[in-house]
Amino acid sequence: MTFKVLKREHPGRVCICRPHLRDAGSGRVVSWICLRTFDRIDTARAFLEHLELDDAVLVSTTNRITIEGDMAARYSMVYLGMEQ
């Protein structure tokens, strides 16, 4: 689902998503697979660790989530999907 659909389906939630489709030129994620939604970012972060998936990331449908360190470097393109 696109970020727009994600926002419509899960308003005000933090979603754990995997990239679905990427733009061939820029590599930017244009569509997501939503695995799970949460109210709170810390719960979502804990669940993400529990899932142990390489390509899953958190996507907020309301606020920008600050990503630091290794995570930020690995997923900088993916995080473009978030609301700025």
Add this chain to the structure above:
Amino acid sequence: MALIRTCQKCEVFLSKFKEEICCNPYTDVTPYTQMLAAEFRKWHKAREKEIINTLFLNLYAQDVRSLRRDLCQLEPQKVLDKIKAADKAKARFPQRALLLGRLYGTLSLYLGEDLSWLIDLCERANEIENIAYEIVQEKYEIDWKKYKIEFILSDFKEAVCAKSDVDFNIYTDMLVYEYDMLETVCEKRIFKILFLNLYAQDAQSLKIAITKLNMFGEAGVVPSKRIELLSDLYGALSSYIGEDFSSLMAMCDKVEPFYCG
């Protein structure tokens, strides 16, 4: 449990509506019809998710950890591309008979043991335009229901105006009955889509599959086969699920303590 919740919510709606009628006997019924229709839509969606979740859970024989793991690995695009590329339903869903065998428990739970209407459906699938029209009509069932809801609320309004301590039960029952009808349509629509995708225009194979289901009941599936069946089930119901597995995963988390200890 769900029915009790529906009853309670209908009572809350009627009670709010009654309060407003008591303040203003000329209260417009439309906003309440719309609110109730929106609520029906919400319950309907939740019911749809519940049925789909039950199908997936049954496919994995309540092994929620494996289901969660496989869902995380599922590539929706690949599944849909494969379905698109195949010309016949059998090629799209090679494991369909096994899939139905595994889902027999859920199917008989919702549809009973008489699945003959499904054979009839597949035989009629040649008139594909009619079937598509039926399915679209069912999709907009809540919009048709608005007239019934409006009728019930108008009737309720008249009753409150005539006698302020009117009994809620009869109106709650009428609303719950309408919702109940909607639920039946919702259940049948999901299974119709599932069967039409798996067996469209192949009534003969469906007849064989249903006969086997009735004779042998639920099929056991080895864990290594489940992932293929998961793809088939996803492919057949992709119009509902899209790329959103959140409801399925939430269900896995919810039931995990009960099944995995």
